[in-house]
Amino acid sequence: MPTNVPARPGALDLRPLSARSVVLSLLLGTHPPELPARELARLVRGFDVGGSTLRAALSRMVAAGDLRRTDTGYRLSERLLERQGRQDDAVRPRTRAWDGDWEMVVITATGRGPAERADLRARLTGLRLAELREGVWLRPGNLARALPGDLDRVAQPYTARPDRPGRDLAAALWPLDTWSATARALLDHITGALRPADRLAAFAAVVRHLLADPVLPPELLPADWPGAELRAAYADYQGELTRDAVTRTRDVGTHPA
Numbered sequence: 001m002p003t004n005v006p007a008r009p010g011a012l013d014l015r016p017l018s019a020r021s022v023v024l025s026l027l028l029g030t031h032p033p034e035l036p037a038r039e040l041a042r043l044v045r046g047f048d049v050g051g052s053t054l055r056a057a058l059s060r061m062v063a064a065g066d067l068r069r070t071d072t073g074y075r076l077s078e079r080l081l082e083r084q085g086r087q088d089d090a091v092r093p094r095t096r097a098w099d100g101d102w103e104m105v106v107i108t109a110t111g112r113g114p115a116e117r118a119d120l121r122a123r124l125t126g127l128r129l130a131e132l133r134e135g136v137w138l139r140p141g142n143l144a145r146a147l148p149g150d151l152d153r154v155a156q157p158y159t160a161r162p163d164r165p166g167r168d169l170a171a172a173l174w175p176l177d178t179w180s181a182t183a184r185a186l187l188d189h190i191t192g193a194l195r196p197a198d199r200l201a202a203f204a205a206v207v208r209h210l211l212a213d214p215v216l217p218p219e220l221l222p223a224d225w226p227g228a229e230l231r232a233a234y235a236d237y238q239g240e241l242t243r244d245a246v247t248r249t250r251d252v253g254t255h256p257a
Contacts, residue, residue, distance in 0.1 A: 012185055017201045019049045019057035024066070025204050027076050028084050029238055034075035047197045086126060090210040091234055098142040098217035102160045105147070107135040109154035120154060128214050130173035138173070140166065142217045170220040182209060183226040190233060203237045206230060 017025065022044050027033045035043070044054050058074060061067045067074045076084060105124065112120070121131075127147065129137040138160065147157050162169055170176065186206055193202045213227050221227075 012182065012189060012205060014189070014201055014205050017047070017197065017204060019044070019053045020061060020066075021204065022047045022049050022197075022200065023054070023057060023061065023074075024080070025200055026241075027067075027074070028080070028087055028207075029241065032075075033081065033084055034070060034073060036073035038073075040073060047200050086211065087207055090207065090213065091231055093213075093215045094144040095142050095215060095217075096144045098140055098219070100161060100166070101141040102138050102162060103129065103141050103143075103147070104136065104138040104158040104160040105129060105151065105155045106158065107137075107155050112154075126211075130214065132173065138162075139214065140170070140217050140220060143215065166217075166220050170214070170216055174214045174216075176214075176222055176225075179209070179212060179214075180222060180224075180226055183230045187226065187230060187233060190237075199237070203234060206234050206237075210234070 015021075023040065026040070026043055027035065041051060041054055045051075049057075058067065062069055062074075065077050066080055068077055107120070124131075124137050128143065129139045131137050141159065151157065186202070186209060190199065190202045190206070193199045210227075210230060215227070218225075
């Protein structure tokens with residue numbers, strides 16, 4: 001089971017956001033992922049992060065390689081740009097019509113240590129593949145993306161047509177009912193989250209949950225699958241953040257301190 005999905009249907013993974021998490025949430029949702037220092041300070045105040053706390057967090061994040069200092073502010077590091085790409089793909093996945101083929105990846109490398117095996121599992125899960133049995137991973141071929149070429153060093157990709165009915169196979173590979181129940185619980189929760197800090201924490205949980213969505217073809221999904229609804233809610237929230245940021249910037253420009 002993907003680690004992003006709570007084990008109990010409907011359980012919510014609502015983590016209080018640290019100053020670091022607030023900064024990352026804002027930058028990961030910004031394109032390009034860079035904000036002037038003054039604007040970043042202005043934004044985080046709306047999420048209960050004070051100036052001294054922010055300065056300490058920024059210093060630690062630059063030292064840890066999370067952020068790069070620019071002439072005017074802060075920008076995500078190259079490492080976190082990859083994370084932003086995964087997040088963008090989770091919110092707006094690129095799909096194509098499904099013709100019944102499945103992607104299958106068979107692990108061929110041997111003699112790998114535990115860390116290497118864990119890294120490969122995480123990478124394959126991030127590609128929205130699921131493990132049928134040890135060393136055999138697959139998913140429907142409805143994603144408009146190619147598998148990374150460097151996977152050839154440790155695995156062999158195939159195109160397959162399993163004999164097992166697609167809906168049955170998908171239900172065995174992914175905890176679809178659990179994912180759906182948690183998505184519904186998140187949708188209910190965000191309607192009652194009124195404080196800006198609470199809303200940001202709730203939508204951070206939404207993004208984590210979307211990263212665990214297998215993005216299956218519609219014909220393999222249970223009825224009333226809430227994936228599109230959850231993505232629409234997050235898109236609305238991104239628009240809300242953008243409008244608020246523009247308003248605050250305009251107000252500050254009109255009423256200088």
